[in-house]
Amino acid sequence: MRINFRVFIRTLSSGGRLPPVKLTYQNMLKDPSIKYPPPKHINLPNRTWPNKVITKAPRWLSTDLRDGNQSLPDPMSVAEKKEYFHKLVEIGFKEIEVSFPSASQTDFDFTRYAVEHAPEDVSIQVLTQSREPLVRRTVESVKGAKKAIIHIYLATSDVFRDVVFGMSKEDAISKAVETTKLVRSLTKDDPSMNETEWNLEFSPECFSDTPVEFAVEICEAVKKAWEPTAEHPMIFNLPATVEVAGPNVYADQIEYFCTHITEREKVVVSTHCHNDRGCGVAATELGILAGADRVEGCIFGNGERTGNVDLVTVALNMYTQGIAPELDFSDLESVIEVSERCNKINVHPRAPYGGSLVVCAFSGSHQDAIKKGFSKAEERVKKGDIRWAMPYLPLDPKDIGRNYEAVIRVNSQSGKGGASWVILRSLGLDLPRHLQVAFSTLVQHKADSLGRELLTEEICQLFTNEYLHKSDPFHLVDFNITKVKDDREIKAVLASSTGEVTISGQGNGPISAFVDALSNKFGILFEVVNYSEHSLGSGSSSKAATYVELSYLNSNDKRVSKWGCGIHTDVSQASIEAILSVVNSLIDSKEISI
Template identity: 60%
Template sequence: MPMLEDPSVKYDAFPPIHLPNRQWPSKVLKKAPRWLSTDLRDGNQSLPDPMTFEEKKAYFHKLVDIGYKEIEVAFPSASQVDFDFTRYAVENAPEDVTIQVLSQCREELIRRTVESLKGAHSATVHLYLATSDCFRNVVFGLSQEESKQVAVKMTKLVRELTKNDPSQSATNWHYEFSPETFSDTNPDYVLEVCEAVKAAWEPSVENPIIFNLPATVEMSTPNVYADQIEYFATHISEREKVCISLHPHNDRGCAVAASELGQLAGADRIEGCLFGNGERTGNVDLVTLGLNLYSQGISPKIDFLDLNSIIDIVERCNKIRVPERAPYGGSLVVCAFSGSHQDAIKKGFNNYSNQLAESGNKNVKWKLPYLPIDPTDIGRTYEAIIRINSQSGKGGSAWVILKNMGLDLPRPLQVDYSKAVQAQAEEKGLELTNAELCVLFEKTYYVGSETPYAYELVDYSVTSAKAGVRSISVDLRIEGQAKTIAGAGNGPISAFSNAVEKDLGISIDVKHYHEHSLGEDSNSKAATYIGAVLKDGLTVWGVGIHEDVSQASFLSLISILNNLHYKK
């Protein structure tokens, strides 16, 4: 069989930018960029089933509610539906929200586009024209000079219809121009076109022109894109009158990195979609970019505290599921199944809680294993953090019991309970829910059930026979039959154990005892945990919960008796 040719021979390496004194590698992000959501335009056009009018309305209001101030809503010249929705956005946008629309560089389309924005408080007209050799030669058949003249002519038309038209003076007009396929265009030609467009528009420092420098198709590593951005930013004239906007696509899976490096290189604004919806592999993910800033101590100026509600509307309107492993938004990204991960997270939460208590405030810096940001900052509860399956360890299941039942299990009991958890998970073949783990704990240690167990504590009395010796009389119900046992010891627990051995013939040698309160007031219940060593050397654990600490201890011993009875 003939050997197939290596497909790589069809492709050329992307040429680097000559930028010997690049500055972006030594810079750090210090503030959030201006954001543009293009979910309703670029995102919507990429959906197999575009949003309905009602879905677009719901999505628009969600974007406004969480804080986006610039929203690209439609391609109003493309259809009556897009035109009508632009009118809806114009009529319903708060005064501090800028409505942006897109158009090709064609006169009739531009006129229709500007018409859709009539009466807006603040509006951006966005024109695009492909500038790369590939698109100019293959798609449009235009020379470099011809393309530049089209861009200038259409920019002048937008100016004539907007900021130069006295009847449009009530609107704060902005202009954005995209040299489409920027990342595949000679950087000097991009500058030539943009300088000509800027001269035609005549921006000001107060109202700069927006130059969108898109990775229309992601074709290089993020560092090359950053070089392209820095080259543009340091060579365009009147930089103070220019807003550099980035619109990275994700063809190589590097859109987030490209956006962040592009900001270091001089970009002022990022365009993208919630969770990265868009053509092919998508636009850059605005949620990931925003929450990455959180983890660096920078506010994204967008409210992600109720991330689940954002996920809900994106999935409902896009009809595309947010993947379980999507950064931040995925249902699995803040949870751990691995035992070692769970143990580290549990210890991290304990340490963080101790630091908060010691400091007396909530300004302790977040430093937890495996969790770059606090899940509660995106509306996730502890239930989403640790999830239990057959790969989980003792720390995870103990964390679930602590958070759901308030029981802080001692380490040896954690080990004991984890065996029951693993057996149950292996039998089920799926992860165990928090509710299932709590029921399993109650069944394993015979606590909290309304159904009578084999051994029940009815009543008891403790007396001091002589100095250092306690006597106890215990009324039990054993498989429904009443029985009284009696014993003595140097304390209530040892006296109870002595009564069990003397009258029931069961030897219980208490080796582990732990207790804690289940609350902070005087009426709180106490939880006790007793580990007893049997004659064969095995350790059996019991758990007791009661308002009275002594009775809670006796219930732990009853728990041990039930454990022995049912596992004979």
């Protein structure tokens, strides 16, 4: 849509009506390069970052309360900012950017709260523009802090200097040095302020679109004005304010800066990646490989436009590679709860690690692989091997406070592994494969009829109703087994609403004898097709779970089969209960007449 915005604004301000607007649409360009030139690549023939690996956690800075908060449609209240601040401290952040203190009295007051309540090892960082009254107000806001970082910034990209500020490179350097000297005079050079450990962070804003030679030049001038030491290095934050190229280009820019800035031991190089191209995490990780020491970002990636880098993802990516991130997400659910409530933005269900669905498998093949993975893991743990090797799950959900019940969820797309996993985790019943297949068909039909996934309780109830201890119309009162030559004879008492009945039969064991007794009772030839059993629990009081597949001739003289399950401390009675459950199901479905 094309609108003359000058006419639009002028008309609105005069209270008049807008003239009719003709809407026109433009298709995507066949040759976008005429409008969007490719990014400028860095001449770095001896780049080293591709051959490096991350071996330790960087320094972390959370800017949720500043960059994150300013991006919210409804900014956090003071109470919400306080709660969020304490959650960040609990997670383990040692550097927290809390506000733009000169922006409002609310931000100033919250900064004072953070100063008064921050642990001694936590640095309070505040942001200011390069204007003297704002700098003075900002320094005043953190007076008395144990550790404080004054963060100043200046746009250095050609497009911002030329288009927005009309500022030459020399003007930009002069302004950056002037502001640095002002901050220095108000902080570390002022004897009355020596109770605070002061530090300076300088950001050449839009570093990602700034010629790297100029970025180094302006930072050299700032460093000379601040005079950092190896014991107290200053921070150069190199932001991808707008992500204009691939993460490999950003890594080249970082490595160029790290290898060209002088007195490297006196500076901390920090990344601050936005996510315009969806590569914020990748750019951050490559930036660390390229030499960055510090990472700025937000929990779950909240931030201006497409967001800041997601610190949860960066940290847990390290964790799943065996690197301690030095941030504690053991109770990730509480972090999600605070973030969603205070930001009023939900974590996307598919967000890495934090999403509600990322540890869930609905696909049958995925579920089967995960179920087998857990079985193998149990075998390894018994041998003392706790290494995590799980199909589709790079992180053990329990490490971030989630349970295994959420790993497999069942809908109409799920296979036999999904439903059987739920039964195993909820009821302790390890279903034999053929029963898994039969039960999964029932589950899929149920999910289809409801048009949604089934809850754990619904799946367990469906299994119980269909297979387990189905005691209507007949239930077992008592039974007795005696030896007759090489066989076994059973006499069983069954009770129903019409009274008790005694049945008898013979076979080579209790199961075959009871099946014979039922065949005699109902005049139908039953046969055991499959039998399986396992113990539930351990010790002398443990129970046995038995699974019996019983075949019979239906009314069309076709041999079909059905499963039953029984549980009892006596394995023979558990088997009898399983067989009786099958017969009761057949009576209920009118396959058998009483």
